[in-house]
Amino acid sequence: MPRKKTEHPAPALAKAAAPVRQAPDKAKTINDIARLAEVSKKTVSRVINHSPLVHQETRERVEAVMRQFNYTPDPFARGLAFRRSFLIGMVYDNPTAQYIVNMQYGALDAIRDSGFELVVHPCDSRNPGYIDGVHRFVQQQKLHGVMLVPRVSEDQALADMLADIGCRYSRIASVSLDEASRMVITHDRDGAAEAADYLQSLGHRDIALITGPSSYRSAHERTAGFVEALSKRGIELPAARIVEAGYTFESGVAAAERLLSGNQRPSAIFAGNDEMAAGVYKVALRAGISIPQQLSVVGFDDSPLASRLWPALSSVRLPVRDMGRIAASMLLQSEPGAASVASASVRPHLVVRDSCQPPAY
């Protein structure tokens, strides 16, 4: 009922329309809380920031009021005063989608209910200006910290830049590249060794390896772990059984073609990631080589692909979500200077499916 039509509005009705003259649900500010809790805004600020310099009773009174009005401090006001934000950046360079998404879920696990949010920043490390791009991103948004995902996490120049401008960061990598408080180490080497042990234990002796690009630390580690573990068990890989590829499906196809074309085929292939393992599947299927009867295959990453191939691919799994969670929580815990004691570490493990069996000699 439009107001204008009521020629003589009853005062009572008018009052009901705007009861108690209280802004409907305007967000409370620190001043409101201070007034309602009968303290100064500075004391409320201390409670917000968990300062020990507040009397227990005072703290409880303030917290009760905050809870009652569902108060949360304005991140922009805090950001302005603190000169830094409550934003965590995730910087990455085009690994596979599932990896990125799992990593994001992990980071979000860590910051849930902390008042922090996740800002994503994919970049292209082949572009020489990409470090400047990250620099601008960090400065502009006054990021609380950034997580560096492989492969950008391996770029020392990036880490140096962040250290220079005093931005906290955490790096996820297959080996330690920095002080412990900044590293989440994934030990890819151990995962590759487990794959090697598995194939050897099945009875394979003529084994081939498709590696990722040697410029990738993870590829180097996976290769070294695999070769060393076999060597420990008395199997030396001849150079012809090691083919370097590019971590892509197509490069895996090309590598598998080389490996499977001769008349002396290996009985098993370990691929440095699942994409390349899928390439092996394609070549084998096309050539009528049946997996696992005539060829065993192991991948790395345990991507969604692994369980969708047929036969399902055995693959080394990295706990990506955990890695993301740990990398993000390192940023929340540590003060910029303070070094935490323990270095974070995570272990890969082999997920056995249907792509391997003893060789048919």
Add this chain to the structure above:
Amino acid sequence: MPRKKTEHPAPALAKAAAPVRQAPDKAKTINDIARLAEVSKKTVSRVINHSPLVHQETRERVEAVMRQFNYTPDPFARGLAFRRSFLIGMVYDNPTAQYIVNMQYGALDAIRDSGFELVVHPCDSRNPGYIDGVHRFVQQQKLHGVMLVPRVSEDQALADMLADIGCRYSRIASVSLDEASRMVITHDRDGAAEAADYLQSLGHRDIALITGPSSYRSAHERTAGFVEALSKRGIELPAARIVEAGYTFESGVAAAERLLSGNQRPSAIFAGNDEMAAGVYKVALRAGISIPQQLSVVGFDDSPLASRLWPALSSVRLPVRDMGRIAASMLLQSEPGAASVASASVRPHLVVRDSCQPPAY
């Protein structure tokens, strides 16, 4: 060299250590720019916000100074004063990883160099509290706007909540669900029709369909588009040839088992997404039914999986990155109230690979 140890520090040296008494590279503020350009800070503010109320000469002088000192306004100060941020939220509910990542790339394409950043917010729409979660997210961060990705984009209650609190949003969906200025329409129906026409043109007559869950709008559209297109060409799908599954690999396997177990097999199967199509591959491979010789298969999504299966899967592609770019740019362009004229629209198309051929009757 610690200062205390130098008993008589040479004044000249001390001066060299802090040359010209100018803060090394402290970020300039609006006040610095105002002083250097010899205008008031308000005028600088006008230039920043592209106000027309600035003399051309003045504007150029201010812009020159801003450029010279590489000045960008502090997003927190602006956020505080404006009461809203320069953050775009992306809200989504667990579709596949590649979809999410492509969507993120698209959104980032749109906001590049705009001063906006992308904040991700995955959520679980089966959780009844998820709308409150989005509410808090939006209010807390004072988001400039949010993009709603399927399937949360289909939830009218979510859209209503956002409209209620005056938050701008854009919705990506297979059909129009809202005013044109807020929709990116993907026309899944047309893509499914193209798949139907393709199979029919190859000569298939006994065709089966594995649909996604009927509660998904996209599944409904894909099914309708496929069935109608076949009907137009004189092929009616009997009920037994339509199996509802859950958009997952496993559900695709189960559906394919039903479809391929009888002795009267269809000669072609259209799956509502690639995950389920991969399930068809698994069943066919296991049963010794060769693709495409004995069975043609078409998927939907053109996920990475499609080209990694063997034979490579023909699949309907949605321009996901474009969808993300358009959805994000809609948020940047429009003022909260202003309705843009055209509705955004995007078309799927069939990517033909090696999974289909004429039936072997």
Add this chain to the structure above:
DNA sequence: CTGAAAGCGCTTACAG
């Protein structure tokens, strides 16, 4: 077209 004042909601630095 331009500017001086007040304010956004917090914090730091200083007192007590």
Add this chain to the structure above:
DNA sequence: CTGAAAGCGCTTACAG
């Protein structure tokens, strides 16, 4: 343990 003042870097509302 608590508080009054000043300030973070912008904008709005008001003048001119």
